Every structure is written in structure tokens, then in C-alpha cells.
Amino acid sequence: MLKIEKLSASYGKKQVLFDISAVIERGKFTAIIGRNGSGKSTLLSCIASLHSYSGKITLGGRDISSISRRERAKALSFLPQNLPITPFTVAETVAFGREPYTDLTGKLSDLDKKAVCRAIEQCGIAHLSDKRLGEISGGERQMAYLAMMMAQNAAILLLDEPTTYMDAPNARELLSALTLARDGGKTVLAVMHDLTQAIKYADNVILLDSGRPVFSGSRDAILQSGEIERVMGVESHRLADGQYVFL
Amino acid sequence: MNIKKLTIFAILGIALLGLCLLSMRYGSVFIDTGDFFSALLRKEGYETRSIIIYSLRLPRVIGGILAGVGLGVSGVLLQSVTGNKMASPGLIGVNSGAGFAVILALSLPAIPIAAIPFISFTGASLATLAIIAIAGRMGMTKNTVVLSGIAFSAILSAGISLLSLLDSDVLVGYNAFAVGSLAGIEAKSLTMPAVLIVSALLCALFAAQRINLLSLGAPIASSLGLNVRGMRIFCMLLASALAGAAVSVVGLLGFVGLMSPHIARALVGPDARKLIPCTALVGADLVLAADLIGRVVFAPGEMPVGVLMALLGAPFFLAILLKGGRRDA
Numbered sequence: 288m289l290k291i292e293k294l295s296a297s298y299g300k301k302q303v304l305f306d307i308s309a310v311i312e313r314g315k316f317t318a319i320i321g322r323n324g325s326g327k328s329t330l331l332s333c334i335a336s337l338h339s340y341s342g343k344i345t346l347g348g349r350d351i352s353s354i355s356r357r358e359r360a361k362a363l364s365f366l367p368q369n370l371p372i373t374p375f376t377v378a379e380t381v382a383f384g385r386e387p388y389t390d391l392t393g394k395l396s397d398l399d400k401k402a403v404c405r406a407i408e409q410c411g412i413a414h415l416s417d418k419r420l421g422e423i424s425g426g427e428r429q430m431a432y433l434a435m436m437m438a439q440n441a442a443i444l445l446l447d448e449p450t451t452y453m454d455a456p457n458a459r460e461l462l463s464a465l466t467l468a469r470d471g472g473k474t475v476l477a478v479m480h481d482l483t484q485a486i487k488y489a490d491n492v493i494l495l496d497s498g499r500p501v502f503s504g505s506r507d508a509i510l511q512s513g514e515i516e517r518v519m520g521v522e523s524h525r526l527a528d529g530q531y532v533f534l
Numbered sequence: 535m536n537i538k539k540l541t542i543f544a545i546l547g548i549a550l551l552g553l554c555l556l557s558m559r560y561g562s563v564f565i566d567t568g569d570f571f572s573a574l575l576r577k578e579g580y581e582t583r584s585i586i587i588y589s590l591r592l593p594r595v596i597g598g599i600l601a602g603v604g605l606g607v608s609g610v611l612l613q614s615v616t617g618n619k620m621a622s623p624g625l626i627g628v629n630s631g632a633g634f635a636v637i638l639a640l641s642l643p644a645i646p647i648a649a650i651p652f653i654s655f656t657g658a659s660l661a662t663l664a665i666i667a668i669a670g671r672m673g674m675t676k677n678t679v680v681l682s683g684i685a686f687s688a689i690l691s692a693g694i695s696l697l698s699l700l701d702s703d704v705l706v707g708y709n710a711f712a713v714g715s716l717a718g719i720e721a722k723s724l725t726m727p728a729v730l731i732v733s734a735l736l737c738a739l740f741a742a743q744r745i746n747l748l749s750l751g752a753p754i755a756s757s758l759g760l761n762v763r764g765m766r767i768f769c770m771l772l773a774s775a776l777a778g779a780a781v782s783v784v785g786l787l788g789f790v791g792l793m794s795p796h797i798a799r800a801l802v803g804p805d806a807r808k809l810i811p812c813t814a815l816v817g818a819d820l821v822l823a824a825d826l827i828g829r830v831v832f833a834p835g836e837m838p839v840g841v842l843m844a845l846l847g848a849p850f851f852l853a854i855l856l857k858g859g860r861r862d863a
Contacts, residue, residue: 337753360759367753374804375749386747386758393743393807432754439758 288313289334289443289474294342296333302498303329309493309503316466316475318485321495322519327478328368328447330495334476335365335445360387364441368448370432377423377431378416381406384438406437410464426457433464444468446477450484462488482515482533494518539808542801546815553822557598558591560830597719597783598825599818602790604731604780606817607738608773609791610810614745615769617676619854622791623777625683626770630690631661632781636711637697640704650711651723651782658778661690666770674763714787714840716825727779734775735814742806745769787840789847790817796854
């Protein structure tokens with residue numbers, strides 16, 4: 288279980304997160320939503336230990352800042368919004384995910400190679416294995432990095448707006464892969480800008496407003512609370528199939 | 535490693551061996567092929583030629599190999615740290631630092647010429663440390679490394695210009711250092727650079743997989759457990775040791791640090807585990823080939839290797855710019 292206690296963070300003198308406390312349940316898909324500039328990505332960066340903060344983040348009761356980088360990499364994996372186009376192939380990129388498990392030379396064991404193959408197949412990109420990242424589409428690149436995350440095999444997957452540059456079918460594919468990972472016992476925590484997707488796929492939701500937590504709880508509870516409509520300035524509509532759209 | 539890449543390494547290795555032999559064979563004193571091999575094997579009656587080969591030409595060959603390896607691998611490391619394919623040892627102040635230290639030493643009385651290699655290495659190292667300190671205060675990101683390198687090098691270049699204006703006599707000595715040459719290298723001056731370059735090369739090879747991770751950018755590399763800031767500083771220190779030691783041997787030999795990594799990347803791809811050794815071989819081959827051409831074509835005189843490298847390197851640099859420009863358009 289990932290627990291955030293009284294977390295605050297700043298950019299220089301400008302404070303952007305104020306006393307955030309939340310519990311990220313194990314084996315659940317939690318979406319962080321909020322308007323632009325509400326601090327969603329900063330919160331995720333703090334959890335990924337990429338941004339300094341005050342307060343406490345614990346993982347299974349241990350302060351995350353006291354865990355070594357390598358151990359942390361086995362527990363938490365992070366995918367930023369902007370993914371680099373490196374000269375490496377898809378297979379080589381996915382293999383980087385095994386970094387926390389290899390020795391200093393980075394040589395992959397048979398177990399590592401199996402994990403890489405499994406991750407590539409899990410994300411449906413086996414046909415792209417030998418392609419360089421610069422030769423594939425943005426959506427395919429996103430899936431390649433997701434496969435790298437899967438190969439990393441961390442218990443918690445942190446993703447910053449993973450579907451931003453994807454078309455609807457690719458976004459659906461990626462979110463389905465995340466749902467499958469959740470069903471396999473992984474904890475997924477994703478910043479999501481698309482409210483419809485967030486409500487459709489997430490089990491729990493954290494809603495931020497100007498760096499402050501407005502709501503943290505289950506999807507059904509936030510729908511009943513009307514906080515999304517109030518904070519985001521949208522109207523929700525329930526479709527015949529039970530799905531919600533926000534306009 | 536697949537057969538294709540093994541073949542490339544074998545060809546580069548054989549080319550290096552061939553260039554070593556040719557470099558020891560050709561020079562201002564003509565040695566015919568039969569005599570050359572007899573002298574190489576130190577046969578009786580060939581003592582004079584053996585002395586020429588082992589005391590004059592071999593140090594030159596070793597100096598050329600060290601320069602090519604040091605500058606080339608330094609270029610690879612800096613291109614990895616900055617994510618900029620135009621990065622070369624000059625970026626971290628190696629050239630301006632060494633140049634400033636040398637011209638300052640030449641301006642002062644009572645500095646022996648023999649101390650120049652040590653002074654140039656010290657200047658290069660101090661400049662790199664200053665740039666690391668400045669970039670470190672700004673978060674040690676790719677951009678801050680590049681920008682602080684450019685700014686600090688500009689200050690040192692201004693210092694070089696100022697000192698040359700104050701005392702124009704020092705320019706003669708400085709120009710000999712600045713052009714880059716393998717002439718007059720002595721065996722005894724190679725020990726320290728050789729130890730530094732070999733040690734730094736081994737460290738770079740050992741850290742190659744971590745260097746690969748830098749290309750993923752700080753957020754992903756950190757998430758994979760890499761200390762990105764520490765790795766960048768480590769690479770810059772290695773690059774400084776490699777290039778500083780190389781410069782102390784051959785002077786400000788340009789373009790090797792830029793060209794070799796690009797040629798090696800085209801041959802074996804971006805994986806630092808193969809790229810670093812390949813760049814070392816390409817760098818050594820390039821320097822020895824340019825030096826050999828400079829001696830054979832311009833015999834009985836010689837064209838300094840730095841001039842030939844610039845003649846080859848500048849068009850290469852422009853080609854990269856044009857190719858990159860078309861791709862970015």
C-alpha cells in the first residue's frame with residue numbers, strides 16, 4: 288500500500304501542492320484528475336522521487352526516501368508524459384526495464400530475457416521488436432515504453448497522462464493493458480486528463496484543485512458527490528450502456 | 535554480438551595493426567620493406583633502423599592511438615550526457631582550459647617546455663571541474679551542461695586572446711600546441727596519459743549499460759534506479775580525463791571527438807557497450823591514418839595531423855549539420 292501523508296511541494300517559491308494525504312490501494316487502478324495546473328503531474332513526480340517534497344510517502348510502511356534507488360525501481364516504475372525517441376530498437380528499449388535486476392554490466396539472464404519477451408507479447412508489439420523507436424508511431428512508442436514498464440515488473444505503475452498523444456483505439460489498447468496489469472495484482476496510479484476514460488477504467492479517483500485534494504475515494508463515490516462537475520466545470524451524462532461522458 | 539559486428543571490430547583491429555606497421559615503416563628516413571621487418575625484429579646489422587622505429591616512430595604511433603582513443607571515447611561520453619550529437623571534448627572546456635593553461639605557462643618565465651603536457655592536462659581538468667560545478671548549481675541537466683560549457687569556454691578563449699595580444703611571442707609556441715601534432719612525442723611522456731586513458735576507458739566500458747540509460751532521459755532513467763546526476767558527473771569526469779590526457783600528448787587535436795563516435799555509431803549502432811570500443815578503434819585508426827597521410831604525401835616534410843583532421847573533420851561536421859537539418863525540418 289502506498290500512503291501519502293501531508294505532502295507539500297513547490298517550484299522555487301511557488302507552492303503547488305498543499306498538505307495532500309491519500310492512500311493508494313494495492314491492486315487498484317487509481318486516477319489522478321484535476322484541471323491544468325492543479326498539481327497532478329507534480330504529485331506523481333513526488334511519488335516517483337523525481338521532485339522534492341515535504342511530508343511523507345510510505346510504501347508498505349517504509350518511508351520511500353529511505354529505500355535505495357535499486358530497490359525503489361523494483362517497487363515503483365514511472366512513465367512520464369513526454370517519451371524520448373532514442374536510437375534503440377523496441378526490444379532493446381523493453382530490455383532496459385530489467386535494469387534493476389541486472390549486474391553492473393547490464394547482461395540479461397535467461398529469466399530477464401523471458402520477462403522481456405513476456406512484456407513484449409503482453410503489449411502486443413512483438414511485430415515491432417526490431418524497429419527503432421524513431422521508425423514507429425507515437426502510439427506504438429507509448430506501448431513500447433509500457434512494455435518496458437511491464438518488464439520492470441514493479442508492483443506499482445505510475446503513469447503521467449499515458450494516453451495524451453494517442454488516438455482512441457490505441458488509448459483503449461493501452462488502458463486495457465493497464466487494466467490487465469491491475470487484474471494481475473499491480474497497482475496502477477495514472478494522471479488522466481480524459482475524464483470519460485478516467486471514470487471508465489479507474490477503481491479509485493483522486494481529484495485535485497489548485498494543489499489541494501478535493502476528493503479521494505472510489506469511482507462511484509466521486510460520481511455521487513458531484514465534485515467532478517463542480518471542480519472541473521463540466522456536466523456529466525450517463526449513457527444507456529452505463530458509461531459516463533463529461534461535456 | 536552478431537557476426538556482422540564482430541567482422542566490423544575485426545576489420546577495425548586489422549586496420550589499426552596495418553596502420554601501426556605503416557606508421558613505423560614510413561617517415562623522414564626511408565626504410566625499405568625488407569629492412570623494416572629485420573629492424574622490427576631487432577636483427578643484427580639493423581640497430582640504427584631499430585632505434586628509429588622503436589625510439590622515434592613507436593612513441594608517435596602509441597601517442598596517436600592514445601589521442602584517438604581518448605578524444606573519441608570522450609566524445610561518445612559527452613554526446614550521451616548532453617543528448618547532443620554535436621558534443622565533443624571542447625564542450626566541457628578541455629580545449630579552452632588546456633589552451634589557456636598552456637598560453638599562460640608560455641607567458642610566464644621559467645616554465646620548462648617539458649612541463650607543457652602536465653600543464654595542459656591540469657588546465658583541461660580544472661576547466662571541466664568548473665563547468666561541472668556551474669552546471670551542478672543549475673541542476674546538471676543536459677542543457678545546463680551545454681550552456682555552462684559554452685559560457686565558460688568563451689571566457690577562457692577570451693583569456694587566450696588577451697594573453698596573445700599582451701605578448702605576441704607566446705603565439706608561436708601556443709600555435710604549435712593548438713594545431714595538434716604527433717611530431718616529437720617521447721616515450722617517457724606517454725606513461726601518465728596511457729594510464730589515465732586506459733583506466734578511464736575501462737571505467738567507461740564497465741559503466742556502458744548505465745550510459746545507455748542516460749538516453750532515456752532523467753525521469754525514466756531514475757525510475758530504473760539510475761543516479762542520473764551522479765552518472766552525468768561521472769561521465770564528464772571520465773571524458774575530461776580521456777580528452778585531457780589526449781590533449782597533453784598531441785595538443786588541441788580537433789574533430790576526432792566528433793567524428794569517431796558518429797562513424798562508430800553508423801557501424802555498430804547506439805549501444806554503448808559496443809559503441810565505446812568501436813569508437814576507440816575508429817579514433818585510433820583516424821588519427822594514425824591522418825598522421826600517415828600527412829607524412830607520406832608531404833614527405834620529406836610533414837603536415838601536422840591537426841590540420842588534416844580539420845580538413846577531413848570540418849566537411850564531416852557540415853554534413854552532419856545538413857543531414858540533421860533535413861531531418862528536423
